[in-house]
Amino acid sequence: MVIGARRSQDEVGRCPASARGNAGWRGVRTRQGGGVRPEHDTTWGPGGRLGGHDRVIFPDMMADSLARKVTDLLAPQVLVIAMPPAVGLIAHGWPGAVWGLLASALCGGVPAAVIAVGVRSGRLDSHHIVDRARRTGPLLAAVAAVLFALLVLALLGAPRLLVATVTAMLAALAVTIPVTLRWKISFHAAVSAGTVVVLAQVLPALPTLAAGAAVVALVCWARVRLAHHTPAQVAAGALVGALVTWGTLAAFGME
Template sequence: MLNAAAFPVTRPESRDDLPPRTDLPTRIARMVSEVLAPAVLVAALLMIVGWHAGTTSGASRWWGLPGALFAAVIPLGYVLHGVRKGRLTNHHIPERADRRVPLLFGTASLAAGLVLLIALGAPREVLALLGAGGCGLALFAAVTHWWKMSIHAGVASGTVAALTAVYGPVALLGVPLVVLGCWARVRLTAHTPAQVVVGAVAGAVIAGTVFPLLR
């Protein structure tokens, strides 16, 4: 008689041991996560607000460019460097414990950019957006010490809130994209529903209050 013990069945111990899902909804979720990545949205938002500030104030319309450099490009470069060195898993930083230092670095980079742009006389609207972004980064860095609140969701909802402050209710047409981004992060098991909801609320509240106050 065959002994079952001689033919052990190997089972994965956790979801991380399972092969990556390749079904269509998951592929769509991955694409959405890249298109609505925080660095992409932050850079785009700064360029849009900078263009608006130049249109209304007569200043250069390209003030959002240096803002995007300090708020998005440099922080993303730091993260990608960490990925290349093996300190980080990927540019989305899935491990909560790995997020705090990149968030603090991003906050420092943004603060440096804010000081430089103040000295150079950038439009108030761009400075206000950087100030609100710094508040958001500081909050997420603090919460990340205990809980993995979704940065994707926070930046997406904050983008819509900031654009609403600039362009009015028409910008609320972007809300479905926020919902889509939240779905994508849950679909990829990067966050729980609670983490994307709280992240989205936090981003919207900060951008919807701090940014208008500083404008």
Template sequence: MTVRTDTPPAATTPPATGSVWAKVLSEVFAPWVIVIALSGAVAWRATGEPLPTLGWGLLIAVTSSVLPMGVIVWGARRGRWDGHHVRDRTGRLVPFLTLIVLSALCLGLLLWWDAPRMVVALDLAMLAALLVSGLITAWWKVSMHAAVAAGAVVILAVAYTAWLLPLLGVAALVSWSRVRLGDHTVAQVTVGTVLGIVVGGGVFVLAL
């Protein structure tokens, strides 16, 4: 008589629908994705021509999104921090410094090459938001998802039309996703949203 010693695999519980949507929102509207789209949108509004839009948009996108994200992914794969969203506050120092240095370099290039004022204003707005959020992160974790999403809506509304302001509802959903996934508290996404609107949007307006 053969005695079975194997045990059936443990049943897995499928993730709740809300958690699935939260993950989708967090990835689709991740800061690096929004920055790429925002760079192109503002460059188009500033120039209205394909080639200048491509040039200025790529410059900001590469320095403020692609290269920093490359550093983050590289560090995550080597265990320097806990994933590409860098959930651990103490692990955000290097990504923040990378972003600030590259954004400052981009600003210098934009001024040197006499970029359109609106494009310069965008880089200034992002750099200011990074500096403020970086200072806050030294002692408290603020949501960059919320800050970038809310700030992008305000910047687009200023650049194009106030009719885009209802997109703040999408930013609210992004904030909900961060709380739902347990990566941030309500307070952290609220402060991030205010930071994006006041600092990001405010500096963009003042720089125009």
């Protein structure tokens, strides 16, 4: 068995017609030489056939698979839904977790539902909204949901940290939405960086920031790896997310 070997661009480009017709195979152009490689099937057998005893695993495909998993696991919707209850629980116990659940339902659940409806109807390409031109509607829905959540939490007397966290979400949207109308700044990077800053308020700061920086770097790598963003776009997203969140928390007296 040959593991980790890479075929030349010419070999990959000459994939057989039978493989191209396979329902599970989609060709995508490689970064070098304009060759073609399969996006989903990861093995080639003898004679160029899929399967067989001698399989070749392409490192590029393994990297793409990892990037997709990171993108899904650390998507903005996931973090916005998971982070407030976790922060509330750590800072204020179970009552704080309940407040956090309310915040996540409004700030994360409502926009996620809007996106899901858009994907199902075909108006959106995926829950990541890769097409920048399609982002405006879901983002405006997110602004409305976060603004409503902020009003509800403030009026009902939610813990100060959660109010500050939701305010930071609104401030980050106020900065990133005008940018994304002209340039595809990374929301994955912005939300992941902002989440790290908030978690550093309730967990040991230095270890949290160090581990969080590694996670943010992984998210940035995944978005660039999938060709959904450029390095500049993920760097800008991470910087905006971190600075806006830190500035908002500082305005609430939290540093």
